[in-house]
Amino acid sequence: MFGWRGRLLRVNLTSGALTPERLEQSVAQRCLGGRGLGLYLHAKEAPATTAPGSAVNPLIFTTGPLTGTLVPNGGRYTVIAKIPPFGEMGVASLSGNWGPELKFAGFDGIIVEGQAPTPVYLWIDNGQAELRPAKHLWGRPVGEATETLLAETDAKAVVAGIGPAGENGLDCALVVSDYASAAGAGLGAVMGAKNLKAVAVRGTEGFRMASPQRFRKLVLDLRAQLVEHAIAAQGTVLHDSILRVGSTAWVPSSAGAKPARPHGCFGCATSFASLAAQDTGTSIALSETTSLAESQERLTQYRALLNLGLDFARAKAILQERQPATESEAAELALRLAYGDLPGKPGGDPWSGGSTPVIDRGPCIAGGYAVAPELTGDEEDQDLLAVLDSAGICPFLAGRMSAETVAELLTAATGVAFSADDVLQVGQRINGTMGKKSAAGGIG
C-alpha cells in the first residue's frame, strides 16, 4: 500500500490486549481515512445505543493517506466517539505532529475499546505498543503531563491526551496534542471515562508514495501558489472563537515579508493567510490590523485554557458569565471548572439555538479560531470538505482546492486512480453516513 500504512492498532483497555490489524485496501479506498474511516469503524464497532461513558463506546483515532506527506497543511487526524451529554456522534479533526507521527510509527489509526481499571497511557514506539500506568499523571495539566511523558518515553515522541477537564468528564473537555492543537468538545470526557490519559507516539519508519516524482511536483507547485498568493478569509466571528467564512480571496504576498503567523501546525503552508471580521467592529487576531502583541496575548489565553483540557470558546463563555473581576480570579475559576467544581454548561446554552454552526474541527493553533469554511452551503463544497478531512488535509484549504487537485494528489500518493467525480462521490458517501441530523460533532 502507498499513502496508507495498511495497519490499525486495536487497544482493549479492559483486558490490556494490544492487537495490530490489517486495514483492507477496499475499505481504505472507500473511506480514505480521517473522518470517513473513523465513521465507518465506529458504525461497525459500536452498538447503536451506545452511551458515551460506557466501555462499549469505542474511541477511534484515524489519519488519512495524505497525513504526514508534504501536501500543504497535511497534518490532519480525526478523533471519533459518541460524546456526552446526549450520545451524539462526536467527530473532531485536528492538526499537529501527532497524526503524522502515528503514520511514521506504522499505523493509520487506533481503535480504543473497553475501560482501564486504573489510569493508563498508551506508548507506541515504531509498531510496538504498550500500556503503562498513568496514576502519577492523573490530575496534571496537559503541558506538565506531556513533559513527564516525553521524559519517560522519548524526547522526540508526540503526545495527544487530556487535561483535568477530560478526567472529570466535562462536556467541554477536549483532546489536546502537541500542547496547542485540540478539538472535540466531549471527546476528552470519553477518553477520561476510559481512564486513558494520553497516547504517546514515536515513529521513524517513514512511508512511500506510489509516484514520488509526480507527487513532489504537485505539492511543490501547490505550496508555491500558497506562498505567492496568501488566502485572505473574511467572515463573521462567533463566540470569539469561530470564524464563519463568508468569502475568501487570493492576496499577492510581498517578497521578503514576515509570516503573519508565528506558529503553524505540521505541514502548514498558509503562514501568510489572514483572517478578518466582516463586521469591522469586531477585532480579530491574525488580521492585518491586529498587532503581534495582541495576537500573542490571545494565544496565551488560548493555551492556558487548553492546558487544562478545556474548549477555549465554551470555557470562556462559562467563565464570563461569572464575571471575574481580575485575571487571577478568572484563572482560579478556570481551574475550578476543569476540576469539576463549576457546572459545565453556561446558562441559556449559546451552542444550541441554530445560530451556531457545528464546528467539528480544531481551531488554527496560531490564534485559536476555528475556521468554518462553509462558503456557499453548496453540497459539492460540503462533500469536498469531508474528503479533505478524510484525506488528511486541513479544511482551511476548502474552497481553495478543487476536486481535480485532490484527485491528482490521491492518485499520485496511493496509486489508486481517482477522478474528480470519484473524490466527490467519496465525500457524498461520508456525509451521507453521518446524516444531516447526527452531524452534531464536537465543538472544538
Added chain:
Amino acid sequence: MGVLLITAENCTNCHSCELACSLFHEEEFNPARARVEVRSWDRNTHSTSMMCMQCEEAGCMAICPAAAIGEDAASGARLINAQKCIKCQMCLQACPFGSNRYDARARKILKCDLCGGDPQCARACPSGAIVYGERNTVNVAKRRLAAEKLKVIAQGARR
C-alpha cells in the same frame, strides 16, 4: 555559490523542510531520515531548522580519514563520496553544528548536499525561514533591517 539562509524567527515549526528532504533523497516521508532537522523548545512555541552549513574550512572534510568528503564546484556543497566513506562517523564528531546524522537503516551518513543546487527544503518552506540564494546577496534583507535600526542612531547623532 549558494548558501542556505536560516531566519529562525520565521520558522513556524511545520516540519515541511524535513518532508521535502526525505522525499527527495530517500523517496519516502520520514523526518528521521532527513538531512535537515527542526528543533523546537518552550513547548513548541519557538523552533528553527538545522542543517549542514557547508563550511569553507570544513571540520568534517579535514578529519575524514578516508578523504571521502569533497567539494561540488558548481553548488559549493561538501559531498560525501559513498564509495570512499568507511562510516567511521568522525564527521559527526567534528561538525560544530551537530549536523550530520547516521542512518542505521541504510548504513550511511546523512549530510546536506544542497540537492545539486536546488535545495528542496527552501522550496518547501512556507514562511521564508529557509531561503537559498547567492552568498553575497541572500542576506541583503537582513542587512537592510539592521540598517533601519541603526538609522535611528544616525539621525540622533545629527541633531
